[in-house]
Amino acid sequence: MKNAIGIAASSSLLLLASTTLVSAQTLDAVKEKDFIQCGVSQGLPGFSNPDEDGNWSGIDVDFCRGVAAAVFGDPDKVKYTPLSAKERFTALQSGEVDVLSRNTTWTLTRDSALGLNFAGVNYYDGQGFMVRTDLGVNSALELNGASVCTNIGTTTELNLADYFRANDMDYELVAFEKADEVVAAYDAGRCDVYTTDQSGLAAQRLKLTEPDAHKVLPEVISKEPLGPVVRHGDDQWLDIVKWTLYAMIEAEELGVNSANVEQMKAESDNPSIKRLLGTEGEMGEALGLPNQWAYNVIAQVGNYGEIYERNVGIETPLGLERGLNALWKDGGLMYAMPIR
C-alpha cells in the first residue's frame, strides 16, 4: 500500500514539475558543466580518430577543440561521444551532445524536419567508389550487377540508389551499421565496391590489409558538404559554432596562424586582423564570449589551413589535395563571412 501511495505522490509531483519545460541555453549549460560534449565518429582517420591512448584527433575533433577554445580559452575542455551514423542525430536532438562534428552532410531534410541547424561547412566532399585493382574496372558505369558495401543511415546509400537508378544499373546492397564492419566485409571480399565520401575512402583504405591493391574510381557522384551541426532553438549557440568556423577560415585568409598570432596581435595595423583578434571592437561580446575568443581559437588550435594540412593534407597518410577546400581566392569554396 505504501508503495502505491508513493507512486501516486511522485507522479503528481512530476506532473507539477513538467510545466517548466527544459529550455536551458546551451552556452550556460556548457559553462556550468565546464566542458563541451562533442559528437564524433567511431573512428575515421583524418576526421575523428582515437589513438592507442584514447586521444582524439582529426579535422572534426579540431573543430570541437576550436569551439572549446572560443568558449573557455582551453581547447582541452571537450569530451567526445563516438556515434554511429545511425545514432548521431538522435544523440544531438536529445541533448546528449552539444555539437555534432562528425563528417555529416548538410541536406534540407536534416536542416528542417530533423530539428537541426548546420553551422557551416568544414569539408566539401563528394561520394566516390573504391574497387579492387585486379577487378579491371575503370569507371563507375561498369559496375552493373556489383555488390556494394556501405553504411546505413547516410546520404551515401540514397545517392548510391539514385546513381544506379539513373544509369539503369542493378546492384546488391550490403549495408552495415558500423563503418568498421563495412571495411571488414569489403576486405573479406563480400562486396566488389565500397562506397562512401572520397575523403572517407582515402581514410578507410588505410585500414585494409593491402591498401595498394585497391583504387578509387574517378566518378564523384554527389555533393557532400560536411559540417558541424547543432540543435534548433538556440540561436546564440548556433552563432558561436558558426563563427568559430568562420574565424578559422578568416584567419587563414588574413595570414594569421598559430605561430604568428601573438606577433600579429601586438603589431598588426590591419583593422580586419584587429577585429578578429579582439584588439578592436566588441566582436566576442556580441557572441556572449570573451573578446579573445578568436585569438584563443587560432593560438590554441590553428587556422583552417593548418588544421587541414595537419589532419588530411598532402603530408598525412590520407594525402588529400586542398581542391574544393582551398580558400575562395585560391579557387576553392572556403569563404568566411566578414567579421565586423
Add this chain to the structure above:
Amino acid sequence: MAETSDVASRRPPSPDAPPARPSRWNDPNFRALVFQGITLGGVILFAIFLVNNTMANLERQGIASGFGFLDDTAGFSIGTSLIPYQEENSYGRAFLVGLLNTLLVSVIGVVLATLMGFIVGVARLSKNWLISQIAMVYVEVIRNLPLLLQLFFWYFAVLRALPSPRDSIPLWESFFLNNRGFSVPRPLPEADFWLIPVALLVAIAASFLVARTAKRRQDLTGEQFPVLSANIGMIIGLPLLAAVLTGFPLHWEYPELRGFNFQGGITLIPELVSLVLALTIYTASFIAEIVRAGILSVSKGQTEAAYSVGLQPGLTLRKVIIPQALRVIIPPLTSQYLNLTKNSSLAAAIAYPDLVLIFAGITLNQTGQAVEVIGITMAVYLTISLSISFFMNVYNKRMALVER
C-alpha cells in the same frame, strides 16, 4: 476503574435504531479499491505527462512528428526481400520487407534450434560416453559465449574462407558456393504445376485421418497399424504420382556467372546463413538443457513400469517419457523461442536487412522520427512475442496433465 466507568457511560443501543455501522475504512475491500484507484490515476497522469512532454519538446525543436512518413518514398535499396521492393516504394513497404525478413529468420531459427536442441538434449543423456561428452562440451562452450561474438565469428570466419564468385566452388554443376552466398537453381512452375501442391495437401490431410482411425482401432481392438510408414509413403507418393501424370511441369533456372555475381537462381546470402547458424547453434544449447531437464524429471519408475508391461525402449520413450517430459519442457521452451526472435535483431550488425536494420536503422535515420519509429518497432516485437506465447500456451494446455 476507568475502564468499567467508560463502559458504563455508553448508552445501550435502543432497539429501534439500526446498529452503528463501522467506518468504511475498516473494510479491507473498500480500502484496496481506493488505493488501486489512486495508483491507476497516478499511472494514467504519468503517461499523459510523458506524452505531453514529448510532444512539447518535439514541437519546440521543430522536429516533424506523426505517421505520414510511412507513405513517403524510401529511396534506399534493400539487399534481400521476400516481396517485390524497389527504391521508389514507400517507407511502409520497406517496413514490411524488414518485418518479413525478421519473421523468416525467426521461423527458420525456431525450427532448426528445436530439432538440434532435442537431438543434443537426448545425446547428453546417452549411455555412450563419447556422445554424451561431446554434447556436454557443445552446450557448455556455446551457451557461455556472447551471441554477438558468435555471429561475427560465423559471418567473418566463413566469409573469409570462401572464394570470390569467379573461383566459386561448384557442386554438381548447378550449385555454387562463394563469398556472395550459396546459389541454387530456382524452380519455375509450368501450367499444370498446381496439381502437385494440391496432391501434397491431400496427402497430409489423409495422413491425419489415417492416424486417427488407426488410434481408434487400436484403442478398440488392440490391433496396430503401421501409421508412420503408410503416411510417409502417402506424402511422398501422391505428389510424385501427380508429377508423373502431369509430366513433371517444372523446369529450373540455373545460376550463372555474369559480370560480378551469379545471376538467376536463388542466392542464399551469407548474412542470412550466418545469422541462422548463430541463432540456431546458440539457442539449441539452451534447448538441449531444457530437454535434458524435462526427460530427467520423469521418474525412473515410469520407465521400469513401461518395461515391465513389455514396451520396447523406443516405444517407452515415445509413449511414456516424452509426453510427460513435454509438460516440463514447453514453458521454458517458449522463453527460448522468444529469446531467439528478439536476438534476431542482432542482424543489424552483419547487414542482414531485418526490421531493426531497415526500420529502426535506415528509416529512423532518413526521417529522424525516432519516437514513432522506435514505438512501431517495439510494438512489432511485442506482438510477435505475445503471439508466440499465446500459441505455446495453447499447446501447453493441450499437453498439460489432465486428471481423470
